[in-house]
Amino acid sequence: MKGCALLLLVVSTSASAVVIRADINDANYRIPATAVPALVDLPGEGHGVLIAPTWVVTAAHAVSWQASISEVYLNGKARKVVAVIKYPGYQTLPEALGKQALASGDASKIHAFLAESNDIALIELATPASDVTPMPLYRGDDLQEKTVEIVGKGATGNGADGESADAPHRTELRHAYNVVSGANAHWLWYTFRAPPAALPLEGTIGNGDSGGPLILDSHGKRELAGLASWKKYPDGRLRDGGHYGLIVYNVRVGAYAPWIDEIMSARATSPNVTPASHSGH
Numbered sequence: 001m002k003g004c005a006l007l008l009l010v011v012s013t014s015a016s017a018v019v020i021r022a023d024i025n026d027a028n029y030r031i032p033a034t035a036v037p038a039l040v041d042l043p044g045e046g047h048g049v050l051i052a053p054t055w056v057v058t059a060a061h062a063v064s065w066q067a068s069i070s071e072v073y074l075n076g077k078a079r080k081v082v083a084v085i086k087y088p089g090y091q092t093l094p095e096a097l098g099k100q101a102l103a104s105g106d107a108s109k110i111h112a113f114l115a116e117s118n119d120i121a122l123i124e125l126a127t128p129a130s131d132v133t134p135m136p137l138y139r140g141d142d143l144q145e146k147t148v149e150i151v152g153k154g155a156t157g158n159g160a161d162g163e164s165a166d167a168p169h170r171t172e173l174r175h176a177y178n179v180v181s182g183a184n185a186h187w188l189w190y191t192f193r194a195p196p197a198a199l200p201l202e203g204t205i206g207n208g209d210s211g212g213p214l215i216l217d218s219h220g221k222r223e224l225a226g227l228a229s230w231k232k233y234p235d236g237r238l239r240d241g242g243h244y245g246l247i248v249y250n251v252r253v254g255a256y257a258p259w260i261d262e263i264m265s266a267r268a269t270s271p272n273v274t275p276a277s278h279s280g281h
Contacts, residue, residue, distance in 0.1 A: 018152060018174035018203040019242035022160035023195055029174040029203065033076075036151050036173070036222075038135040039213065040123075041073040042066075045169040047152060047212040049135050049224050050074060053128035055264055058211035059227050059251060060090045060121040072123060080126035082271075085263055087118040087256070101238060108236040118186070119229045120251050122263055138216050138223035139254045143180050143188055147199070148225060149215040151175045154208025159192055163242035169208025176203020178248075180225075187249045188214060188226045194244035205231065206242050214250045226250030 020029050040048035040056045043066065048058030056072060063069055063084050071078045093113060101107045153173050157163030177199045178190040192204035205212065205228045214226030231248045233239050253260075 018150060018176045019155075019157045019159065019163055019192070019206045020174070020176060020203050021195060021198055021201075022158040024201065026156070026174075029176055029201060030172050031151070031175050033173050035175070036213070036215075037075060037132050039074075039151060039173075041153070041170075042211070043069060043072070045154060045208040046210045047228075048072065048123060049211075049213045049227070050129055050132055051134050051137060051224065051260070052264060053130065053134065054125040055134075055260075056123040056125065057224070057227065057253060057260065058121055058123060059119045059229050060086045060117075061092065061119055061229070062210035063121050063123070064090075064092050069123065072125075074129055075132050077131075079129060081123055082126045083124040083267070084121060085124070086121040087259065090118050090121070105238045106236060107232065107238055111230075111232050111236060114230045114249070115187070118256075120227065120253070120256050120259075122260065124267060135213070135215075135222060135224045137253050137257055137260070138218060138225040139257050140218075141254075143183050143216070143225060143252075146180050146216060146225075147177055148180055148188075148190070149175055149177055149217070149222075150203055150205060150212070150228075151215065152205065152209035152212040152228070154212075155206040157206060157242040159194055159204075159242065159244040161242075162240045163206040165240065167207070174203075175201075177201050178204065183252060185255055186252055187229075188252050189247055189249045192242075192244055192246045192248070204242065204246055204248050224253055226252055 038050040046062035048056040051057050097110050154169045155163050155167035182189045212228040215222050216225040229251050
């Protein structure tokens with residue numbers, strides 16, 4: 001079994017749609033497919049976000065398990081892909097770590113590996129998506145305690161029962177909200193809280209939508225603050241996903257803005273050149 005598959009079994013790192021509060025009707029979380037125009041569907045499962053007319057940002061692990069990606073889907077249309085560029089040095093989970101976690105029930109070494117990763121990638125489209133307004137990156141540092149919106153089409157469930165292991169990974173578009181409880185140079189994270197501490201539409205990610213957006217309302221404008229990446233329970237033990245208490249880690253895209261800017265600029269002038277990473281990540 002490949003490391004990616006083991007990772008899904010162990011920590012459900014392939015992040016997803018919305019797991020909801022057990023006491024709130026699912027209909028309250030559903031939104032029209034057009035509600036987030038810049039949301040990109042990867043083939044089969046997984047998401048990205050349009051951040052420039054020919055550029056999509058996503059989690060690197062969301063594109064690493066696929067042999068190749070020739071097209072993605074945006075605003076109901078297939079868009080041809082000319083390049084997938086992962087952050088330099090990105091590594092998939094070693095298979096040995098996954099096997100060890102499955103045998104012991106302890107995923108702490110996997111969590112330590114993921115915490116040091118750079119789980120971000122760019123997808124270059126063949127032609128500009130002129131029918132969709134890109135979502136700008138949030139480049140600020142003041143994210144602690146901010147309320148953010150989560151969206152996705154993957155597996156769902158509720159905080160009391162968790163998500164079903166055999167739930168489909170591409171469903172209806174849902175959204176939920178949570179509060180950023182921590183941040184560092186790489187990550188933003190939040191905890192899926194049970195009532196009465198939870199927000200009215202509190203939720204978390206499930207399985208199937210890696211790279212889905214964490215959206216901040218910045219002065220009335222939606223900006224991309226994070227990308228769904230990985231999750232854990234506080235005790236570091238293996239457990240089915242989606243239960244109250246789950247901590248979800250999202251790539252802090254503002255920290256990678258210099259790399260993103262450099263890649264887009266370099267490809268605009270020299271399409272066959274991919275510059276090296278910035279230091280400091």
